[in-house]
Each structure stands twice: as structure tokens, then as C-alpha cells.
Amino acid sequence: MSEEKDTSRGQGFIQVLHSNWMAWYAMWFLVAYFLLVAGSMAFIDLNPYDQQTMDFFRPPRISFSFSQGLSKFILGTDDLGRDVYARLIYGARNTFLYALAAAVISSLAGGLVGFLSALYSSRLLNIIRILVSSVRSYTPVILAFAIITVLGPSLKNAAVAIAVSLIPRFTLICHEITTSEMKKEYIRAVMLDGAGTLAMFRLSLFPNIRDVLIIQFTKHFSMAILDLTALGFLGLSAEAQEPELGSMIAENMDMLYTGNYWIIAIPGVAIISFVIAINILSDGIRNALHRENL
């Protein structure tokens, strides 16, 4: 088993993914998803705000004729006559971009604090641990309550709240990985060779914990998506007309009782497929690397 571990260490990221077919397809699914959103925004004239006064609440219908091309509202319109496909594409862009920003900010800040405290100071760690354990007692959604009551609901504030409340988790994880890796012999050997702390970190420590960081990042990304959509559903992230996947579900909640399930199902499937793909990807990387204790 240790031999397998060593070979996978030497391989590139793509080969690691290729060894797990589910992760491989998940990656291609994410690429296709990105191309669909980006391509629709670039090449199709979509307007998520425009209300069709004649076409309220049309069910989805895909028809194609050579004279007219694809039918106009392939995913139908909602109860205000807005194009569901346009709202879906723009909502997906908003949701996933802001969630990505929250994940990136929290992992950068958390990583910085975690590495610094692990590499340089043990006393700093105690202070950080107390800070972390008190900030950790707010889940992203609950911290967002405070920030949004003060600053007002918007996607940016929701993303900030999620980023802030994910920082402690990432800090602790980075710290734990670094301290456990620092005890190993190869680090000691590098230090005995006379490498400074920074050189040791850059040349030997970081390449060895990079995979773990990637896995943790994907995990935080999927958590950020779920929290952001939950805030959108509670009406605390996107402003009134702005398309967002969670608030799309909340807007059309009443339509459930008329028996038109598609209007709830479409944004839900958009969220779930994306999050499942990310989770399978991170799980596949983890299995390929034989990193079980994460």
C-alpha cells in the first residue's frame, strides 16, 4: 500500500483523477457545466429581469423547427413571466461565483493563519484556538444573520459572512496537517541540511500537503454553495429581482400547491448536480491518494 501511495504522489493531478472513473466524469461534468453557463451568457441573448406580460407560468417545452430555431422559453417562465432558463444561468453564475469567492477568501486567510501559527509560534496557537473556538460556534447561516441585520441583505454580505465563518475551520485543518507533517523525518532532514523555515515550507512541506489542501478546498466550496443557497432561500442574500438559485426556489414555493413541480425541481437539480459533482471529485481524489483520515 505504501508503494501505491508513493507512485500516486509522483503523478500529476490529471493522472490521479484518471485512476477514479467517477471523479473523472465529475470533472468533465463540471467543465461542461461551466461551458454551458459561460456559453449561454456569451452567445444567447438572455434577460433574467424581463417580464413577459403575455406568458405567465408557461411549462417547459423544447421544440425545434428549422425556420424558427429552438423554442423561445425552453425551461418555461415563472409566475411573473420571466424566462426560467435566463434566471437559471444568471443565478448559477451568481451563486457559484460568490460561493467560490467565499471559499477562496476563507482558505487563503485560514491557510495563512494556520501555517504561520504552526511554523513559527506555539503561543500564538493558543490565542488562535480560543478565537477559533468562539467564532466556530456560529455556523455560516447564523453569522450571516448578524451581518445581514447590520448591513442589509445582499449577495456580497452573505458571501462575506460565509467566508468569515469558514476561516476558523480552514485554520485548524492547516494547522493540524502542518504540525503532523513537521514531525516526520524528511522535514527534520531538510532542516538539518540547513534550510530556513520558508524554504523548507516552499520546497518540501507544501508539495506534500498540496493534495490535502485541494480536497479541503473543494469541501469548503461545496459547503459555501449549500450555505449561500440556504441564505438565498431564507431571503437574506439576493436583493429583490436578482437571480440566485436558492431564492429562485423560495420565489416559486407557492406554485408547489398547484401541482407544477418543475419550477422547484429545475433550480434544485442545478444546485444538486453541481454539488454532487464537486463532492465526488474531492472524494475521488482522496481515495486515489489513499488519504483516509480526512
Added chain:
Amino acid sequence: MILILLRKSAMLLLSAVILLLLTFWFHVRSNDLGDQDLFLRFLIYLNRILRLDFGFSAQSSRPVSGEFLEYGAATAELCLAAMIPSLAAGFFLGCFAALHKDRWLDSAITNSSIMFSSIPVFWIAQIFIALLAVRVDWIPSNGRISLLYSTEQITGFILVDTLLRDGFGDSFLNALTHFILPVLSLSILPTTEMIRIVRNSLYSVMQQNYIKAAFSRGWSSWYIIYRHGLRNAMPSILAQCGSVLFLTFTSVIIVENVYNWPGVGTWIIEAIRSGDVNVVNAYLVLVGMLFVVLNISLEFAADLSIIYLNHPGRGRSTPS
């Protein structure tokens, strides 16, 4: 033992103070107190919080702490009803997965728990409404009890109240059917999280040599899990249990809003929408404190389990 207790209580105190500073920032920002003597204001604020005086709700003009108790009972009842089965189910499924590592049972359990943990709870809750409450009108999907029955409160827990008043009558059954959908949608996420925690912690223990030795003695796998596996995995499981509580407390807010459950979740969302800062402040203080206490007592339990489960009769050894 005493040392751990002292260390944990120091940690508790410090975290509580930092938490109060955070909520004080919220208090200052939401009430426009920026130009006053902040230290004095903090002392006044601290004094009020220690007396559990959170002012009055702007919507109902009743004391906030009384309202919190009333709504908190409904939420606690829902959380308990969802967490007990999901903790038990997650625990056993996680044990199964760790026992059958890398076989189809393990991959079935792990992959389906990944799938279920990717489903947003607000979405699955509405799908349940659509399928079970609208499509086939089997289960009610709104509130805690039908309006036909009296809602006089005795303990605040509706199942206990109806039992006390009518015994196993119609009102009890009615309240019970109102529980089905919220509990179903609330218990998915904690179950998947518990499966993940138990499987990973137990699996890393099951790789040890003493487990192989135990297998070679011909013991049954469940006995080995009980005798060696769980005792050694327990500290790590307990230390991670906080995330299960976190997930439950986040999703209960959403579940309550979908099913109109009159609990803390609907209360706080209504307060945020109408700018009722006293309610939001009380919520932040009380829920934050609850989490600080829960987290630290879980850590304490994890430390205790290192001492007492692994070394029976050697209670004085210190954990690393």
C-alpha cells in the same frame, strides 16, 4: 482530570467573553451607539445579559427571553426527534461501512451518503411536500398541530402536552403526523455526517495491528468493534460530533421555515425581515453560548473517553 476541567473552563470563559464582544459589536452597530463610551456600554450590556434581560420584541411587545423559551421548546422538540434516530442510524451505518471497507456495502453507504449530503435541505423539504402532502394527501405539512385542537401550553413540548391532556387520543396522533415531514427532512444531513465521522474514525482504528490480532483470535467482528474498535475511535468521534449539532441547528432554521413550524427558526427570520434587533441580539447571544458550551463539553467528553474507555481502572493517566 481536575487539570482538564480547569483548562476547559478557562477556555469556556474566554470563548464566552469573545462571543459577547462579537454580539456587543452587533448591539452597537444595530442601535447606533458608536459615539458613546463603549466600555461603559459594554458593562451595562454585560449586566443585562447576565440577568437574561434582552429587552422587548418590537413585533409582539413581549419580553424576548420569554418568547425564546416558548419557541425554543418547539425547536428543541423537533431537533431531538430528528437527532436521536439519525445519530443511531448514522452510527450503525458507519460501523457497517468501516467493517466492510472497500466492498460493495461500504461503497454503497459512502456514495449514497455523499449524494444525500449534497441535497439542499430546503429543496428536499419541498419535494416531500410536493410528493407526500400535495400529490397524495397523506401527511399534513404545515405547523405543529391542526387548528381544531386546543393549543394551551403545559410544558411547551407538543407531544407531551397532548399526551398529558388527552392521552393517546386524536390530538396526540395529529401532532405526531405533523412531525413526520419535518423530522424526515431534518434527519438526512446529520445521518450522512455521522456516517462519515464514524466510518473514517473507526476505519483508521481498524487498521491497527491489535485489531488484526483480535480477528486472528476468532472473535466476531461486532465484538471486536465493541471491545477494541469503538473504545479507541470514541475520542475522535466525540470530538467531531459538534459538526453534527451544527448541521442540525442550521438546517432546523430552514426546515421550520418550509413547514411553518412555530420555532426559533421562523421567529428569527421574521425578526430579521422586520429589523427587530433585540430578538436578533438575543438569538446570537443564546445560540452562540449554547454552541460554545456544547463544543467545549464535547471536547471534555472526548478527553474523558481517552482516559476511561481505554484504560479501565487507570483514571489518572493524562491524555496527550
